[in-house]
Amino acid sequence: MKGWVFLLVIGVFISCAQNKNDENIRELLLSQLKNTHNTQEWFAPTETALKGLTYEQAIWQDSTANHSIAELATHIVFWNEMNLKSFNDLEISDKAVKNDETFQVPKKDEWSITVKRLDSIQTEWKTAVKHADLVKIQDRAEEIANMSAHTGYHTGQIVYIRKQNGWWK
Numbered sequence: 001m002k003g004w005v006f007l008l009v010i011g012v013f014i015s016c017a018q019n020k021n022d023e024n025i026r027e028l029l030l031s032q033l034k035n036t037h038n039t040q041e042w043f044a045p046t047e048t049a050l051k052g053l054t055y056e057q058a059i060w061q062d063s064t065a066n067h068s069i070a071e072l073a074t075h076i077v078f079w080n081e082m083n084l085k086s087f088n089d090l091e092i093s094d095k096a097v098k099n100d101e102t103f104q105v106p107k108k109d110e111w112s113i114t115v116k117r118l119d120s121i122q123t124e125w126k127t128a129v130k131h132a133d134l135v136k137i138q139d140r141a142e143e144i145a146n147m148s149a150h151t152g153y154h155t156g157q158i159v160y161i162r163k164q165n166g167w168w169k
Helices: 002-037 046-050 055-059 069-087 108-131 134-164
Strands: none
Touching: 002 046, 002 108, 002 134, 046 069, 046 108, 046 134, 055 069, 055 108, 069 108, 069 134, 108 134
16 A cells, blocks of 8 residues: 555645646746837847837848838738637638738738737737646747747847837937
8 A cells, every 4th residue: 555655645746836837837838928019138029029010110120021010010910820729729810821922911901910919929929828728838939949949030120120220210
């Protein structure tokens, strides 16, 4: 009987340690989501990168056909939203998405809506990760980390365009 109790105690200890590791993963993912959204640590988050841009600045493109800030923002919105729907087990369109088609230029009256939509989706991501069960966090950790890196990458492009044009303080 003593051996069984010992194994039970070890099992509980291992389970608690695993839960602690899962909570650490949750906290790491939340930190990444905050850093790409509105908490400036090592790089500018999207909130800072897009703040104060005019529509004309957002749609500006150089002569090499690189993406505009507006196109980068709509691309980030699209993929963060698609990943959020998947994370929340919501239906996603069957239509095959061509990545190039996710870079859209919103109309002038849609630009501020695009910025607000990105803010809203990033806020929803933090809430979803904060409240998700640990199994889901464990299963989706790599996807969330990659999405955060993708957001950070494109936010860096936005900052570069702003610096290149003197629109960054």
